[in-house]
Amino acid sequence: MFINSLKDNRTIWLNGENIDITTNEHFKGTLETISHLYKMFDDPNQQSKIGYLNDDKQWVHSAFLIPHSYDELIKRKIAFETWARATDGIMSRLPDYARSRLTGWYANRDSYCQYDSSFPEKLAAYYEQARDEHRFISIVQRDPQINRSDREKKNTDELGLLTITQKTKDGVYVNGAKMIGTAAPYSHDLIIYPLSKLEDKTKQLAHMLIVPTDSPGLHMVCRESFAISEKESADHPLSAKFDEMDAVLIFDDVFIPWERVLLHDNPNGLAQIKADPISSGLAYHQAIIRLLAKLEFSTAIANEIAEVIGASDYLHVQEKLGELIMQIETIRALIIAAEREGRFNGKVYVPNFNYIQTARTLGSKYYPRALEILQLIGAGGFIQLPSSIKDFSSPLKDLMNKYYKGKNTNAEKRTKLFKLAWDLIGSPLGSRHELYERFYAGDPMLHTANQFHQYDKTKFKKIISPYLENN
Ligand SMILES: Cc1cc2nc3c(=O)[nH]c(=O)nc-3n(C[C@H](O)[C@H](O)[C@H](O)COP(=O)(O)OP(=O)(O)OC[C@H]3O[C@@H](n4cnc5c(N)ncnc54)[C@H](O)[C@@H]3O)c2cc1C
Incomplete structure (x- = not known):
């Protein structure tokens, strides 16, 4: 189920080639590990440990549960522990992290009306989709490491900063790069927003975007693979199963429809998102x-x-x-x-x-x-x-x-x-x-x-x- 869901038009670069991760040997062990975690939803002994029933009576991950009590917080904890113990804490960026962030913003969505009145509705639509479709989400914030001494951020193109370069009635086009997208190559969606605090003079960098990983123009450039093939797994038991890949994201005129542009040109809104x-x-x-x-x-x-x-x-x-x-x-x-x-x-x-x-x-x-x-x-x-x-x-x-x-x-x-x-x-x-x-x-x-x-x-x-x- 999980591996098949990655069969799309995503552009992933490894060793100079545009690869299909669903068949590439470097991703085999890691994708099998994640599939195993996803399959827990089908196992009657595991599903209530990692999930809860949504309104349609489908099991969804407890990271999407809004805790209204201590007990509900502990329910979330049990789900996190179950996946963490199944991977000995080595798979650091499973989607439960980004899903938790999303759930928090969803719970607090009305407070973002002051920045953009459409935020609550857009965020709610994505939260429900991500929850019910078991979307694997990752968050990527950091700008490429080109020149950390330039604090003015005047020349955004020179610094490779992710910028909205065109707005149309349907959405925006973005150009620039982001690092480091842990798990990005096998994510369904990326939540992108800046790590650094921004000021009004750099407000064109202050956006929060939800980007499907198969967006045309989005290139995910992998670091060297550390994965080891199954036949050598006895010598490298962790590298064989748990090489969560990291990638740099290059946005070459990537189109994002307005419903996935959560905030734009909004340093204050972004400061609240982060904190x-x-x-x-x-x-x-x-x-x-x-x-x-x-x-x-x-x-x-x-x-x-x-x-x-x-x-x-x-x-x-x-x-x-x-x-x-x-x-x-x-x-x-x-x-x-x-x-x-x-x-x-x-x-x-x-x-x-x-x-x-x-x-x-x-x-x-x-x-x-x-x-x-x-x-x-x-x-x-x-x-x-x-x-x-x-x-x-x-x-x-x-x-x-x-x-x-x-x-x-x-x-x-x-x-x-x-x-x-x-x-x-x-x-x-x-x-x-x-x-x-x-x-x-x-x-x-x-x-x-x-x-x-x-x-x-x-x-x-x-x-x-x-x-x-x-x-
Ligand atoms: C394995 C790995 C996985 C990661 N995964 C993710 C991810 O999934 N999503 C994501 O968003 N990010 C991810 N990151 C990036 C992470 O957020 C950054 O590494 C972290 O914020 C530090 O930034 P940097 O690496 O750009 O270091 P830099 O900021 O380039 O720092 C380099 C050096 O300069 C110094 N320095 C830089 N600026 C200043 C300053 N203003 N004042 C004083 N000293 C300064 C630093 O202290 C450091 O010594 C990952 C990083 C790693 C290593």
């Missing part, structure tokens, strides 16, 4: 639930390696494993606190933003540290690995069994464990994931500074003022 408390709260909730699954996965590997090589008796190794456990429990506690101390925004029960934002920012530091700890524990064991698990079926197998075993583990199992770990920390996929966790949410430096900007600091003043007043 929308319901949309951000619901989406970041998904992001940290997924993060927790990934931290648990990396800790499970570290723990196993320490045991297998007999290093878990050393105090400094125990300290490092303890640190990983503290990471997990900190994020778990922040998730629980955010859910318990949620707040009503109108009738919508939104997780506590301070806690969610703290967990998200910590993730950009925790995950690279988890990889570092894995390196420090596994050490040369990652390089002691044979080139292929097939060596255990070679004439050398008896010697291999003798020299590749672990403390209480046979050689093949030990090798599989280290191959899994290497795929997470040393493969191209692993490096991409480290970069992802550092940057996917934006520049981590800005994020940490934003925690300061957004925090209510009046209580700090109250704490300190008695010491500063005259007696």
Whole structure:
């Protein structure tokens, strides 16, 4: 069902060719993984975990559920956990993130009337379509990395900024580029809006668009594939299944009908879209639930390696494993606190933003540290690995069994464990994931500074003022 839905006129470039992802070997494992997740809607044991029944009594994903209570927020959480655990948190951009953002804007749609009176109706039409048709949606915001020093954004063409270049009675034409579209090549729609804050003088860049991925003129230029074929999956178990592709989007005179132009020429509207408390709260909730699954996965590997090589008796190794456990429990506690101390925004029960934002920012530091700890524990064991698990079926197998075993583990199992770990920390996929966790949410430096900007600091003043007043 899912793979067939991608058979359309999308333009995807990989290794100099315009490819059909539904048959291309580099996409096979990842698309099968996503198909498996989609098939949960047909499984009576899974469908209520990931979905709810819409008005037509069809199962739809719980990311579209507007939570009106703590219990409904937890229903959303269970859906996020189910997909995150099925992919060990490695598939970072499944559609539940963008769907959550969309759901938040939908819940808050009337507040955008002040910017464009047609916004609520357009947004509602798309929300219903996306929900009922199980649209795979991705969000792409960043401008191409050409020249970050030009803060005036005067020459939009030179900087490759996505601009509405023509307006007609039916819609708009856009030109420019956006990066990075994680999952864009196998998405159905892209929600496009700018990451940076804009001013009136650059209002031509202030638009929110919903772009079908098969739009003529839209080129999706993939990065190098890190996918590994099924027959080599024993050596690269993660790269074989979870290479979520990233792409740069080039818009060459792409037409977008007015019903999919949600906002245009509207810096203030876009500022609210970005900071929308319901949309951000619901989406970041998904992001940290997924993060927790990934931290648990990396800790499970570290723990196993320490045991297998007999290093878990050393105090400094125990300290490092303890640190990983503290990471997990900190994020778990922040998730629980955010859910318990949620707040009503109108009738919508939104997780506590301070806690969610703290967990998200910590993730950009925790995950690279988890990889570092894995390196420090596994050490040369990652390089002691044979080139292929097939060596255990070679004439050398008896010697291999003798020299590749672990403390209480046979050689093949030990090798599989280290191959899994290497795929997470040393493969191209692993490096991409480290970069992802550092940057996917934006520049981590800005994020940490934003925690300061957004925090209510009046209580700090109250704490300190008695010491500063005259007696
Ligand atoms: C694997 C991966 C997947 C991603 N997926 C998505 C996605 O699906 N959708 C999406 O929208 N985005 C995605 N992103 C992009 C992400 O939003 C950006 O990487 C992030 O916002 C940082 O921007 P940049 O990469 O353009 O870095 P740049 O802004 O180019 O930063 C480069 C360097 O310059 C410094 N710098 C730049 N500007 C300033 C400034 N004004 N002040 C001080 N220092 C500055 C930075 O701190 C950094 O050191 C993804 C990124 C990665 C790595």
